[in-house]
Amino acid sequence: MSPIISASGVGKTFRQLKRQSGFGGAIRSLFSRDYSEIRAVDGVSFAIEPGEAVDYLGPNGAGKSTMIKMITGILTPSAGSLSVLGREPHANRMVNAREIGVVFGQRSQLWWDLPVRDSYDLNRHIYDIPEARFADNLAFLTAMLDMAPYLDRPVRQLSLGQRMRAEIALALLHDPKILFLDEPTIGLDVVAKDAVRRFLSEVNKQRGTTIILTTHDLVDIEEICPRLIMVDDGKLLFDGELKRLRATLGSRRRLILEFATDPGPLALATATLAADEGATKHFLLENETVSLLDVLGELGRGHGLKDVKLEEPDIEEVIRTFYQNKPKLAAAL
Amino acid sequence: MKLSAYPAFTATAFTSRLAYRNQVWSGVFGELVATFAFIAVWTAAFVGRGTVDGVTLPDMVTYVLIAGPLLNWNTTRYIREVGDAIRTGDVTTFLLKPLHYPALLFFNQLGNNAFEQLTITLPVAIIVAFTVGLLPPASLAHGLLFVAYWVVSWGIMFLIATLTAMLAFWLLTAFALDWFLRGIMAVASGAIVPLWFMPAPLAAVLGYLPFAWVSYYPSAVYLGKLDLPAAGLHLAIGCVWLAALAGVLTWLWSRMRHRLIVQGG
Amino acid sequence: MSSVLRVIPHLIGIHIRTHMEYRGALFIGWIAQAIGYAGIYASIALLLARFENLGGWTWPQMALLLAFHLLAYALGASLSFVQFRDMEEKVRLGTFDAILVKPIGPWTFLAFSGLNIEYGGHIALAIGLMVWSVSNLGIDWSPGLVLYFLAAIVSAAMLTAALMTMIGATALIWVRSRHLFSIFFGFWELARYPLNIFPLPLQIMMITFAPLGFLAFIPTAVALGKPVPILGDWAGPASLAIGPLFVLLAIVHWRYCLRNYQGAGG
Incomplete structure (x- = not known):
């Protein structure tokens, strides 16, 4: 099968205005301006197969939204080649648009003052969706996303969770082959987050819709996206499964030792102290080969050890380590 | 505070x-174009006439600049900003701070307006002075009185604009109120056509309303169209209007504050 | 093309339904704007009451000029002004990006989904003033003149929408475009007076690269049989050609800006 999205050496350079500070700077800028070149995306290559779910991850300003804008046909790449469903997205923006759905987390595409249904109806005409297909899809989405109670309410009266579900449904009404979501769970409460995640996972698995997500929410990643593409400074840092990311980084497993009374300062060769709460001490095991027995053996008897807990590293920990060790890892990967 | x-x-x-x-550049350009448009209009109107009602074309050129850009400053942006802050409830954030909101608006707008006068009106005035010519004040006394009138004019314009914006709390939208005010100011302030060219009954009525102190009276005093006793008298009436409008603003603001606090914003 | 035409009524419909949610504010806005304009027109009427004519134009003739100016402007601006004035924000906040992922031309979407019925007050005032002035002028309305007059209104409205589009489009590249609208409105204000009262360089500007002389003065002068400076007998055909010509220019400019769209950067 050929990839649904393929990027090869894609780059994007912006010209940005340099602001001068202070009163004098403001006066000077009335007459002259300086620009600097910014490489928002720099030689990024990857391929995404149909039916995949991928999180395009990176800190703010890493160039992820620029990349998404190029894939969706909003911006033209300034270097490299990009193909979506076998087409150059920018040159074929309108054709491309029919086959993709986009949800911008903070920018609503619904008509604020009108009932949700009116926005759907307008999209039916814009996307030229056959009547029967539209009715089927709307019924399916309404049921799956539990939207029946508010389909006829003005968007401005909806809660954030309801609105986000309505936005996602709007992006799916025309059966897109690829669904892009920009921070779809940001600001939602736990229940709404869970509903959105379950639904997206379902759409990906049952309907085979390819999903590209940009999210900082690590639970989103664990529940929706098996694959991660991480970028920083416009460059690709990591592309692969979360499991592989963990393995590559080495598991910083966390060992929690609970004592009957504070045993005083403890230093171990096999683990480093991460947090000391007196009677409870957190250690991080530096690598995979160290076993629990090694640590307990080194510790020996006589400290009044009450309980031992070993935790797998959570994803937040993994990603934090990742960005901290970036230069080291860039060489290793 | x-x-x-x-x-x-x-x-x-x-x-x-x-x-x-x-x-700034587009502001200068826009104002320059508008000013020369009105100069062209008066030039066309005065073709074949020396003086009309004791007024000459050079008088009117000077009048255009003083009554228009200098005194009848554009309040649209200010009214919409304040009106929106009031209607959306953003204004409540100012109630939490140890300051007086109308005073804040006053000093803030003073800065904005000083900026516009220096970067827009002044260059336009210099260009008009060198190309068409501007008249000096009719006499030193008229010049000094004009400065006092300028202060009154600015104060009345600020108060009218702020009152208009505050009405958005009770009725209409800042958008609609701003357009109503523009319609009224166009005629009643004398910014476009001075009261001395208007039919006597209309001029008599407008001559007592506060709008005339924004553009008409200060410009007329500068050009010496009011003798000194009349200029002094009208300055006093202007001050009464200023005080009355300030009183209304204070009263309206305290009512609004009360409502905002009771409603909880 | 036909699919675009089928979408347009739905785009217009959705905007009108939005306005109907606030019909009170809409109605008051109409009245307020009509009063705003009426204030300025009253000043001009007062001036003419004292000075009889302005560059050879009497008050009823001026009234026709003002009415044409307002009507053509309102028709064109309802398709373009608010939509393209807010282009800066649309680019900065990314709402323009959301339009670009739809399978529809962004101009069509913007112009029609924002078709501004707030100009109702302008249009009512303009038509009222036009009816009054025409009934006071005794123009000999031959079928040809009626056709010319209507076509000239359409052409002037096209000119307005084209200029607004071109100004708004520059926001796609330079992010800022609002200041260009102030320049537009500078010339727009000049356009409500007889062109012959202005100095020659300004007259030339108003029929060339800031062609707002065509917005009202030239077609009104042609209809009233008054001389048009510089253009002379060409004024009639030129005023009909100007709208389509600028629409073509605007299309080229809009496409160029769209191709070079940078987003809000970063």
Whole structure:
């Protein structure tokens, strides 16, 4: 099968205005301006197969939204080649648009003052969706996303969770082959987050819709996206499964030792102290080969050890380590 | 908050405007075009006539600049900003701070307006002075009186604009109120056509309304169209209007504050 | 093309339904704007009451000029002004990006989904003033003149929409475009007076690269049989050609800006 999205050496350079500070700077800028070149995306290559779910991850300003804008046909790449469903997205923006759905987390595409249904109806005409297909899809989405109670309410009266579900449904009404979501769970409460995640996972698995997500929410990643593409400074840092990311980084497993009374300062060769709460001490095991027995053996008897807990590293920990060790890892990967 | 701290808002408003240089250039251009348009209109109107009602064309050129850009400053942006802040409830954030909101607006707008006068009106005035010519004040006394009138004019314009914006709390939208005010100001302030060219009954009525102190009276005093006793008398009437409008603003603001606090914003 | 035409009524419909949610504010806005304009027109009427004519134009003739100016402007601006004035924000906040992922031309979407019925007050005032002035002028309305007059209104409205589009489009590249609208409105204000009262360089400007002389003065002068400076007998055909010509220019400019769209950067 050929990839649904393929990027090869894609780059994007912006010209940005340099602001001068202070009163004098403001006066000077009335007459002259300086620009600097910014490489928002720099030689990024990857391929995404149909039916995949991928999180395009990176800190703010890493160039992820620029990349998404190029894939969706909003911006033209300034270097490299990009193909979506076998087409150059920018040159074929309108054709491309029919086959993709986009949800911008903070920018609503619904008509604020009108009932949700009116926005759907307008999209039916814009996307030229056959009547029967539209009715089927709307019924399916309404049921799956539990939207029946508010389909006829003005968007401005909806809660954030309801609105986000309505936005996602709007992006799916025309059966897109690829669904892009920009921070779809940001600001939602736990229940709404869970509903959105379950639904997206379902759409990906049952309907085979390819999903590209940009999210900082690590639970989103664990529940929706098996694959991660991480970028920083416009460059690709990591592309692969979360499991592989963990393995590559080495598991910083966390060992929690609970004592009957504070045993005083403890230093171990096999683990480093991460947090000391007196009677409870957190250690991080530096690598995979160290076993629990090694640590307990080194510790020996006589400290009044009450309980031992070993935790797998959570994803937040993994990603934090990742960005901290970036230069080291860039060489290793 | 101490009164001495408020001028800081004036300075901030002034400097923050410097960041938008395109606004400055286009502002100068727009004002220049509008000013020359009115000069052209009066030039065409005076063709074949020396003086009309004791007024000459050079009088009218000077009148255009003083009554228009200098005194009848554009309040649209100010009214919409304040009106929106009031209607959306953003204004409540100011109630939490130890300051008087109308005073804040006053000093803030003073900075904005000083910026516009210096970067827009002054260059336009210089260009008009060198190309068409501007008249000096009719006499030293008229010049000094004009300065006092200018202060009254600015105060009345600020109060009218602020009152208009505050009405958005009770009725209509700032958008609609701003357009109503524009319609009224176009005729009643004398910014376009001075009261001396209007039919006598209309001029008599408009001559008592506060709008005439924004553009008409200060410009007329500058050109010496009012003798000194009349100029002094009308300055006093202008001050009464100023005090009355300030009183209405204070009363309206205290009612609004009360409502905002009771409603919880 | 036909699919675009089928979408347009739905785009217009959705905007009108939005306005109907606030019909009170809409109605008051109409009245307020009509009063705003009426104030300025009253000043001009007062001036003419004292000075009889302005560059050879009497008050009823001026009234026709003002009415044409307002009507053509309102028709064109309802398709373009608010939509393209807010282009800066649309680019900065990314709402323009959301339009670009739809399978529809962004101009069509913007112009029609924002078709501004707030100009109702302008249009009512303009038509009222036009009816009054025409009934006071005794123009000999031959079928040809009626056709010319209507076509000239359409052409002037096209000119307005084209200029607004071109100004708004520059926001796609330079992010800022609002200041260009102030320049537009500078010339727009000149356009409500007889062109012959202005100095020659300004007259030339108003029929060339700031062609707002065509917005009202030239077609009104042609209809009233008054001389048009510089253009002379060409004024009639030129005023009909100007709208389509600028629409073509605007299309080229809009496409160029769209191709070079940078987003809000970063």
